[in-house]
Amino acid sequence: MNSLPLKYGCNPNQKPSRIFMEGDAELPIEVLGGRPGYINFLDALNAWQLVRELKAATDMPAAASFKHVSPAGAAIGLPLTDTLRRIYFVPEGLELSPLACAYARARGADRMSSYGDFIALSDTCDEATALLIKPEVSDGVIAPGFTPEALAILRDKRKGTYNIIQIDPHYQPAPIERKQVFGITFEQGRNEVALDDPSLFFEIPTQCREFPFEARRDLVIALIVLKYTQSNSVCYVKDGQAIGIGAGQQSRIHCTRLAGSKADNWWLRQMPRVMDLPFVPGIRRADRDNTIDLFIGDDCMDVLAEGEWQKFFTQRPAPLTREEKRAWLDQNTGVALGSDAFFPFGDNIERARKSGVSYVAQAGGSVRDDHVIATCDKYGIAMTFTGVRLFHH
Numbered sequence: 001m002n003s004l005p006l007k008y009g010c011n012p013n014q015k016p017s018r019i020f021m022e023g024d025a026e027l028p029i030e031v032l033g034g035r036p037g038y039i040n041f042l043d044a045l046n047a048w049q050l051v052r053e054l055k056a057a058t059d060m061p062a063a064a065s066f067k068h069v070s071p072a073g074a075a076i077g078l079p080l081t082d083t084l085r086r087i088y089f090v091p092e093g094l095e096l097s098p099l100a101c102a103y104a105r106a107r108g109a110d111r112m113s114s115y116g117d118f119i120a121l122s123d124t125c126d127e128a129t130a131l132l133i134k135p136e137v138s139d140g141v142i143a144p145g146f147t148p149e150a151l152a153i154l155r156d157k158r159k160g161t162y163n164i165i166q167i168d169p170h171y172q173p174a175p176i177e178r179k180q181v182f183g184i185t186f187e188q189g190r191n192e193v194a195l196d197d198p199s200l201f202f203e204i205p206t207q208c209r210e211f212p213f214e215a216r217r218d219l220v221i222a223l224i225v226l227k228y229t230q231s232n233s234v235c236y237v238k239d240g241q242a243i244g245i246g247a248g249q250q251s252r253i254h255c256t257r258l259a260g261s262k263a264d265n266w267w268l269r270q271m272p273r274v275m276d277l278p279f280v281p282g283i284r285r286a287d288r289d290n291t292i293d294l295f296i297g298d299d300c301m302d303v304l305a306e307g308e309w310q311k312f313f314t315q316r317p318a319p320l321t322r323e324e325k326r327a328w329l330d331q332n333t334g335v336a337l338g339s340d341a342f343f344p345f346g347d348n349i350e351r352a353r354k355s356g357v358s359y360v361a362q363a364g365g366s367v368r369d370d371h372v373i374a375t376c377d378k379y380g381i382a383m384t385f386t387g388v389r390l391f392h393h
Contacts, residue, residue, distance in 0.1 A: 001026055001027050001030075002020060002021050002024070002025065002026055002027065003018055003019070003020035003021070003027075004018060004019050004020070004027060004031070005017070005018045006018055006019065006036075006037055006038050006041075007035065007037055008037070008038065009038045010038055010039060014038075017038050019038075019041055028167055028168040028171035029142075029165050029166065029167050029168070030165070030166045031163070031164070031165055032146065032151065032155075032164040032165070032166055033151075033154060033155050033160070033161075033162055033163065033164035034140060034158075034161050034162050034163035034164060035161070035163070036140055036163040036165060039068070039069075040118055040139055040140055040163055041165075042069050043066040043067070043068070043069060043117075043118035043139075044066075044118050044120065044140065044142040044165055044167075045142075046066060046069055046228050047064040047065075047066040047071065047118060047119070047120030047142065047228070048120045048142050048167055049228060050062075050064045050071060050074060050120065050224060050225065050227070050228040051063060051064050051074070051120045051121060051122040052122060052169075053195070053224050053227070054074065054076055054122065054221060054224055055076075055122035055123070056196075057195065057196035057220050057221075057224060058076050058196075058217060058220070058221070058240075060076040060077050060078070060098065060102070060240075061076065061077040061097075061098045061099040061101075061102050061121075061122050061123045062074070062075065062076050062077070062102050062121075062122040063075060063077075063099065063102035063103040063105070063106040063107075063119065063120065063121050063122070063129075064106050064119070064120045065106045065107050065110075065113075065114040065117040065118075065119060066117055066118045066119075066120065067113055067114065067116065067117050067118070069230060070228075070229045070230045070233075070245070070247040070248065071225055071228060071229055071242065071245055071247075072109075072110050072113035072114040072117055072245065073105070073106040073107060073108070073109040073110055073113070073114055073241070073242055073245070074106050074221070074224075074225045074241070074242045075101075075102050075103075075105030075106040075109070075221075075240055075241030075242065076102055076105075076221065076240045076241070077097075077098030077099055077100075077101045077102035077105075078098075078101060078102075078105070078239060078240040078241075079096075079101055080096065080101055080104060080105070083270050083275070084104070084105070084108070084270075085104075086275055087108065087269045087270055087275060088104045088105070088107070088108030089108075089285075090104055090132070091131075094128065094131060094132075095128060096128050096132075097126050097128045097129065099121060099122075099123050099124075099125070099126060099128075099129050100126065100128040100129040100131075100132055102121075102122075103119065103121065103129050103132055103133065104132055105240070105241040106119075106241065106242075107119075107132070107136060109241055109242055109243050109244075109262075109266055110244070110245070110262050110265075110266070111289045112289060112290065112293050113262075114136075115137050115286060115289070116137050116138065116139055117138050117139065118138070118139050118140050118141070118142070118163075119133060119138060119140070119141040119142070120141070120142050120143070121141065121142070121143040121144075122143075122144075123143070123144065123145075124143060124144060124145035124146065124147060124150075125141065125143045125145070125146045125147065125150040125151075125154070126147050126149075126150055127147060127149040127150050127153065129150065130146075130149070130150035130151075130153040130154050131153060133153075133154065133157070134153055134154070134156075134157055135285065136285070137285070137286065138162075139163055140162060140163025140164065140165065141154065141162075141163070141164060141165070142165040142166075142167055143165075143166065143167070144166065144167055144168070144169035145166060146164070146166065151164070173190065174190075175189060175190055175192070176188070176189060176190070177189075177190050191227060191390075191392075193227075193388055193390075195220055195223040195224050195227065195388070196220050200219075200220075200223075200361065200384060200386040200387075200388065201216065201384045202384075203364065203384060203385040203386075203387065204382065204383070204384050204385075205364075205369070205373050205383065205385060206373055206376045206377055206381065206382055206383045207377045207380075208376070208377070208380050208381060208382040209382060210382055211359060211382055211384070214239070214334075215334070215336055215358070215359040215382070217240065218237040218238065218239070218240065218335075218336035218359070219237070219336045219338055219359055219360075219361040219384070221237050221240065221241075221242065221336075222235040222236070222237040222242070222336055222337065222338030222361065223235075223338045223361060223386070223388075223390065225237070225242050225245065225338070226338050226339070226340040226390045226392075227340075227390045227392060228392060229245060229247045229340070229392060230247045230248040230392060230393065231247075231248070231340050231341070231390075231391040231392050231393060232246075232248070232249050232250065232251070232252050232255050232340065232341065233245070233246060233247045233248070233249075233255055233339075233340045233390075233392070234246045234252070234255040234256050234258075234259045234337065234338070234339050234340070234348075235259060235337070235338045235339075236259050236260065236262075236263040236335055236336070236337055236352075236355060236357065237335070237336045237337075237338070238263075238332075238334065238335045238336065238356075243262070243263045243266040243267075243335070244258075244259040244260060244261070244262035244263030244264075244265075244266065244355070245259055245262065246258035246259030246260075246262075252339070252341070252343060252344060252348060253345070253347050253348055253351065255339075256339075256348045256351045256352055257351055260351055260352060260354065260355040263332075263335065263355045263356075264329055264354075264355055265293065265296060265297070267328070267329060267332045267355075267356070268296040268320075268325060268328060268329070269292060269296065271296075271320075271328050273317070273320070274292065274295065274296060274320075277291075277292065277295065277313065277317055278313050278314045278315050278317065279291070279312060279313060279314070280311070280312060280313060280314055283312065287312065288312075291303050291312045295317070295319075295320070296320060296325070300319045300320070301319070304316060304317070304319055329354070329355070329356070332355065332356035333356045333358060334356065334358050334359075335352075335355060335356040335357045335358060335359075336357070336358075336359045336360075336361070337352050337357045337359065337360045337361070338360075338361045338362070339360075339361070339362040339363070340363075340389065340390040340391060340392070341362070341363050341389045341390070341391065342362055342363045342364055342365050342366040342369070342372075342389075343362050343366065343372050344366050344368055345368055345371060345372070346368070346371045346372050346374065346375030348372070349372060349375040349376055349379070349381065350375060352381075353379045353381060357381060358380075358381055358382065359381070359382050359383075360376065360381060360382070360383040360384070361383070361384050361386055362383070362384075362385065362386065363385065363386055363387060363388055363389045363390075364385030364386070364387060365385075365387075369385075
């Protein structure tokens with residue numbers, strides 16, 4: 001198949017629409033279920049590149065949750081702790097494969113942003129992964145293959161309309177890519193920079209120069225995530241998974257704040273009092289996720305006011321105090337932070353350290369590098385100048 005007609009483009013008024021290959025080449029994908037749309041394919045193909053690169057860099061299965069051409073979450077398949085199984089709502093007794101662990105991490109880090117996502121899996125989708133996908137609100141999944149059991153589960157999702165795409169794992173695109181804007185064609189070489197290159201850690205300008213194996217791994221994950229995130233972008237990573245992604249902000253400090261707030265929410269959700277919230281039986285997943293997000297945030301009274309809390313809880317939980325939250329957040333350490341370009345000011349480091357950042361990878365090259373370095377030294381943060389910019393548009 002060389003061409004695939006689509007219902008419409010980004011919006012219903014944008015017709016006609018299709019994806020196709022130039023010349024006689026065949027599309028490297030096969031639709032096994034549903035009818036993916038224009039944005040579905042944009043998410044699927046960007047997400048596939050990300051997980052393929054994560055797998056190559058770490059030699060572990062990887063998964064990504066994509067929304068509007070940027071990742072909401074991405075992770076490799078490290079085992080889940082009991083706490084993570086609880087906050088990611090993994091069913092009791094379900095034995096998870098490494099791929100299922102990767103998906104649970106990718107989907108669970110920012111459940112609000114992942115609502116209605118497109119999923120990418122680096123490996124053949126197995127039954128455990130499909131069972132995790134089945135109850136979630138999602139638009140589709142792309143993977144290099146599906147076991148018969150997994151395919152049967154996914155084909156039953158959304159009354160048989162769930163989008164399932166199989167991609168040829170050996171497909172390699174041409175080295176030159178093109179796109180059109182306002183009838184004008186843009187052309188550039190594909191961004192094939194290798195982000196697992198040890199040379200990215202050669203220039204370390206900070207007093208703290210130690211990057212343990214886990215920190216290097218997490219920084220590589222952050223940089224790969226950023227390579228497929230709309231710029232400006234910043235990514236916080238811990239224990240093999242993105243825990244906060246800030247995408248598409250015009251100001252880098254706003255990226256750092258946005259991603260930091262998501263990383264804080266991920267950590268706050270692990271507070272025992274948050275994990276033990278007394279939800280009413282049968283609460284919808286989306287309502288539960290939204291309630292948790294509001295409870296741990298500044299707008300907690302939206303779900304704790306009289307006449308409101310009864311909709312969500314069997315009894316009214318006491319609100320978290322600012323001091324409680326800060327004390328819990330201060331326990332989060334060892335977080336890795338990547339940036340798709342240089343930090344222009346030390347305020348980014350000031351904000352990042354409040355979310356437990358101990359390691360930083362950024363391009364370097366700002367006229368204020370000295371101020372950024374001094375701010376890292378102030379807090380004992382190790383930083384590497386990669387010399388690599390990762391803008392993505």
